Amino acid sequence: DAKTTQPPSMDCAEGRAANLPCNHSTISGNEYVYWYRQIHSQGPQYIIHGLKNNETNEMASLIITEDRKSSTLILPHATLRDTAVYYCIVRSDTSGTYKYIFGTGTRLKVLA
Amino acid sequence: KAGVTQTPRYLIKTRGQQVTLSCSPISGHRSVSWYQQTPGQGLQFLFEYFSETQRNKGNFPGRFSGRQFSNSRSEMNVSTLELGDSALYLCASRIHEGEKLFFGSGTQLSVL
Numbered sequence: 001d002a003k004t005t006q007p008p009s010m011d012c013a014e015g016r017a018a019n020l021p022c023n024h025s026t027i028s029g030n031e032y033v034y035w036y037r038q039i040h041s042q043g044p045q046y047i048i049h050g051l052k053n054n055e056t057n058e059m060a061s062l063i064i065t066e067d068r069k070s071s072t073l074i075l076p077h078a079t080l081r082d083t084a085v086y087y088c089i090v091r092s093d094t095s096g097t098y099k100y101i102f103g104t105g106t107r108l109k110v111l112a
Numbered sequence: 113k114a115g116v117t118q119t120p121r122y123l124i125k126t127r128g129q130q131v132t133l134s135c136s137p138i139s140g141h142r143s144v145s146w147y148q149q150t151p152g153q154g155l156q157f158l159f160e161y162f163s164e165t166q167r168n169k170g171n172f173p174g175r176f177s178g179r180q181f182s183n184s185r186s187e188m189n190v191s192t193l194e195l196g197d198s199a200l201y202l203c204a205s206r207i208h209e210g211e212k213l214f215f216g217s218g219t220q221l222s223v224l
Contacts, residue, residue, distance in 0.1 A: 034212065043116070043202050043215030044155070087155070097167045100213060102147075102155035 004088045004103035011109050012082075018075040020106050022088030025069040032091045033064060034100065035073045037084040044087060047073065078110045114138065116216035118203050124222045130191040133219045137184050137205030143167075144186040145213065146178060149200040158201075161186055162208075190221075198223045 005023040012018040024033060032051050036044040048055055048062045050071070055062045061074040075082055085105040092099045117136040125131050137144050145160035145168075157170040161180035178188045184205075190197055200220050204213035 036213075041217070043204070043217050044213075045215070046212045049212065094168075097160075099157060099160075099168050100145075101157070104154050 003101065004090055006086075006088050006103050006106045008104065009107040009109070011111055012075075012078045014080060014110050014112050015077055018073075018078040018082065018108060018110070020073040020075075020086050020088075020108065021070065022073070022103070023070045024088070024090050027068055027090055028092075029068075030093055033062070033068075033071050034089040034091055035060070035062065036087045036089060036102075037082075038087065038105070039084045047086075049091075078108075080110050080112060082108065083110045084108060116203055116205050116214050118201075118216035118219050120219060121217065122220045122222075124224060125193050126224050127193055127195060129193050130189065131193060131221060133188045133190075133201055133203075133221075135186045135188070135203030135205075135216060137186070137203075138214055141205035141207050141214070142184055143206045143208065144180055144184065145204050145206075146186070146188050147202040147204065148172070149202060149218070150198075155202070158188070193223045195223050197221065 032049050034049040035047040038044045048060050050062045064071045085107050087102050087105045089100050119134045143162045146158040147155050149155045159178050160168040164180045175191045180186045200218045202218045204215045206213050
């Protein structure tokens with residue numbers, strides 16, 4: 001199963017873009033990259049996912065490198081409510097069943 | 113549409129006891145998976161059920177078991193509780209294979 005590596009913590013000023021990196025150098029060709037975030041005492045919340053193309057939705061943008069060995073989640077205008085632990089996940093496909101492998105996450109603190 | 117519902121929210125047990133946790137998925141979702149979250153190990157996959165069949169299993173001892181009912185509701189059982197079983201147990205549902213996970217708020221289990 002592909003494993004992800006993320007920095008343990010990051011700070012970002014409110015209103016600025018938050019760029020959260022993730023390394024997944026062992027990812028296979030058909031494995032998707034997912035991002036979730038977890039605010040204290042709640043379950044993880046889906047943000048975005050992608051395979052090889054860059055993706056954007058109302059919450060964030062996902063930039064995946066051409067070799068797919070790393071990706072960056074971008075929160076374009078971080079707010080205090082974006083303070084959370086962000087997980088980069090590779091969805092593995094084993095014999096037609098899917099498993100989501102969570103890394104240790106990045107604790108993002110948005111500063112006023 | 114109601115989200116994923118987990119009961120109870122908090123639970124206190126003593127070593128050697130057994131516990132059953134409940135998860136009601138989002139209506140129409142047929143897949144339910146369970147995760148254990150601890151400060152030291154992070155989010156770890158326990159197992160996944162789809163249409164009452166276990167489709168995937170993580171690396172946990174046989175004391176951890178689960179089942180899914182015909183209405184897609186799922187239960188997780190832990191027998192002979194150990195102190196190390198203290199954790200937040202999260203349930204997630206999805207419509208079918210490959211779709212994003214929707215998490216509940218979890219059951220916080222404390223083993224004394």
